[in-house]
Amino acid sequence: MGKPTGFMEFERVGETYAPVEDRLKDYSEFIAHLTDAEAKQQGARCMDCGVPFCNNGCPVNNIIPDWNDLVYRGNWKQALEVLHSTNNFPEVTGRICPAPCEAACTLNINNDAVGIKSIEHAIIDKGGENGWVVPQPAKKKTGKKVAVVGSGPAGLAAAQQLARAGHAVTVFEKNSRIGGLLRYGIPDFKLDKRLIDWRMAQLAAEGVKFQTNTFIGKDAPGKGIANDAKKTISPKQLQKDFDAVILAGGAEQPRDLPVPGRELQGVHFALEFLIPQNKEVAGEGKNPISAQGKHVVVIGGGDTGSDCVGTSNRHGAASVTQIEVMPRAPEQENKALTWPNWPIKLRTSSSHEEGCVRDWAISTKEFVGENGQLKALKCVRVELRDGKLVEVPDSEFELKADLVFLAMGFTNPVAQVLDAFGVEKTHRGDAKADTHNYRTNLKNVFAAGDMRRGQSLVVWAIREGRQCARAVDEYLMGSSVLPR
Ligand SMILES: Cc1cc2nc3c(=O)[nH]c(=O)nc-3n(C[C@H](O)[C@H](O)[C@H](O)COP(=O)(O)OP(=O)(O)OC[C@H]3O[C@@H](n4cnc5c(N)ncnc54)[C@H](O)[C@@H]3O)c2cc1C
Numbered sequence: 211m212g213k214p215t216g217f218m219e220f221e222r223v224g225e226t227y228a229p230v231e232d233r234l235k236d237y238s239e240f241i242a243h244l245t246d247a248e249a250k251q252q253g254a255r256c257m258d259c260g261v262p263f264c265n266n267g268c269p270v271n272n273i274i275p276d277w278n279d280l281v282y283r284g285n286w287k288q289a290l291e292v293l294h295s296t297n298n299f300p301e302v303t304g305r306i307c308p309a310p311c312e313a314a315c316t317l318n319i320n321n322d323a324v325g326i327k328s329i330e331h332a333i334i335d336k337g338g339e340n341g342w343v344v345p346q347p348a349k350k351k352t353g354k355k356v357a358v359v360g361s362g363p364a365g366l367a368a369a370q371q372l373a374r375a376g377h378a379v380t381v382f383e384k385n386s387r388i389g390g391l392l393r394y395g396i397p398d399f400k401l402d403k404r405l406i407d408w409r410m411a412q413l414a415a416e417g418v419k420f421q422t423n424t425f426i427g428k429d430a431p432g433k434g435i436a437n438d439a440k441k442t443i444s445p446k447q448l449q450k451d452f453d454a455v456i457l458a459g460g461a462e463q464p465r466d467l468p469v470p471g472r473e474l475q476g477v478h479f480a481l482e483f484l485i486p487q488n489k490e491v492a493g494e495g496k497n498p499i500s501a502q503g504k505h506v507v508v509i510g511g512g513d514t515g516s517d518c519v520g521t522s523n524r525h526g527a528a529s530v531t532q533i534e535v536m537p538r539a540p541e542q543e544n545k546a547l548t549w550p551n552w553p554i555k556l557r558t559s560s561s562h563e564e565g566c567v568r569d570w571a572i573s574t575k576e577f578v579g580e581n582g583q584l585k586a587l588k589c590v591r592v593e594l595r596d597g598k599l600v601e602v603p604d605s606e607f608e609l610k611a612d613l614v615f616l617a618m619g620f621t622n623p624v625a626q627v628l629d630a631f632g633v634e635k636t637h638r639g640d641a642k643a644d645t646h647n648y649r650t651n652l653k654n655v656f657a658a659g660d661m662r663r664g665q666s667l668v669v670w671a672i673r674e675g676r677q678c679a680r681a682v683d684e685y686l687m688g689s690s691v692l693p694r
């Protein structure tokens with residue numbers, strides 16, 4: 211604890227955002243990390259709690275009080291080492307994690323939490339700027355081969371850990387570029403894709419091989435699921451060629467809204483809009499969906515919906531409305547009841563701030579069209595009664611819409627992939643494997659990330675990738691020194 215009185219002397223200082231009118235002009239990141247002086251002051255606010263709730267609230271158990279102290283003392287390089295000891299990709303979490311650590315911070319009980327995420331962001335950016343992030347290839351190779359199916363944060367974290375343990379790792383990806391939802395899904399304005407290339411270069415130098423445009427399975431996934439594969443490898447072949455296989459294919463099955471009019475032109479799954487947008491920004495073709503001059507309605511109030519809002523505004527939409535079936539959450543949580551857990555409260559993202567009408571407790575009954583083209587939504591207001599959503603009588607209304615994005619979450623991983631392997635599924639359709647062994651019902655097939663836990667967060671995917679890597683290392687070698 212650098213400064214015992216820091217939490218009483220200094221206020222929380224947030225990162226600076228470019229003005230809305232500037233950031234809407236393109237898809238660049240618009241959040242500037244803290245200056246050294248600001249980061250030092252934020253570090254000084256940390257109380258180095260006897261029981262650091264932040265560390266427990268963080269799914270990768272980042273050793274937060276230590277790097278807060280190191281930043282306060284100006285020892286950035288060591289802070290980066292501590293940060294990397296628990297987290298393979300802080301350049302991602304420092305940008306897009308919702309920061310459950312901050313909800314858990316002791317200071318959050320009666321004050322503003324330490325700006326943990328902003329300090330993380332500053333540490334990794336400084337590491338990048340100074341060339342401190344270098345490959346750490348294994349000193350000894352084991353001769354064992356591991357295949358990782360899926361190149362999202364779970365697959366990449368597992369691949370990096372296993373390569374550092376000396377295994378020969380190949381990552382297979384059905385899409386044309388590596389990164390999973392980090393690459394194709396999350397908009398560029400939230401996460402600059404050059405960061406993925408930068409980290410991939412480190413993995414490649416550590417020996418990880420990447421094979422893109424390659425689908426592992428039998429039958430290709432269905433509508434609404436991105437697939438650029440030019441080649442298919444059967445699960446049997448993969449199991450024959452590798453000593454262990456990790457399934458890290460994400461939870462890609464989008465939740466549909468099968469109401470009348472679903473087939474109308476203009477009704478799309480969110481990722482049918484967001485993925486081509488990432489590709490357009492990367493110079494890989496034009497987004498076939500344009501929101502320019504259109505009335506856009508986004509159905510679903512989470513991260514994906516918010517990303518559709520931000521992207522539609524960058525297209526120059528005439529209006530953007532986001533509706534959510536659940537009632538509006540309170541602006542402020544009751545901390546006495548919720549701390550140190552993640553509270554349910556109204557969250558306003560930077561995309562919302564850029565311009566969007568938000569409404570809650572609305573159910574969509576029908577998409578209305580003319581000549582096959584969407585024109586409006588027929589909606590009804592709902593309320594929670596005895597834990598169930600029921601329609602409010604006489605509350606039907608229409609919402610003008612040329613474009614609708616369905617952003618109601620993802621139900622489960624693509625069943626065809628798990629079925630092709632013969633992997634047992636949970637009642638929700640996720641790959642069945644526990645969080646100790648990460649092993650499926652098949653001896654040498656493991657599962658991690660959204661494919662195992664269902665739709666979640668990047669930080670959970672990194673945790674599962676790391677823990678799964680340790681389980682695989684133990685399986686291959688009998689023991690492991692990889693951290694869990
Ligand atoms: C639009 C959007 C915004 C989000 N924003 C945030 C955010 O701000 N913060 C946050 O923490 N989380 C966010 N999330 C959630 C987060 O992206 C995911 O939880 C995380 O990426 C899951 O990681 P994963 O590695 O398990 O899977 P994914 O990232 O989904 O990667 C899985 C990869 O496996 C590939 N694959 C699947 N099956 C096969 C196969 N059979 N053969 C070959 N390849 C295959 C897929 O093509 C994909 O590239 C967001 C999600 C979406 C959709």
Ligand code: SF4
Pocket residue numbers: 255256257258259262263264265274275278314315316317324326
């Ligand atoms: S809970 Fe907050 S104040 Fe306590 S150690 Fe963690 S970051 Fe510091």
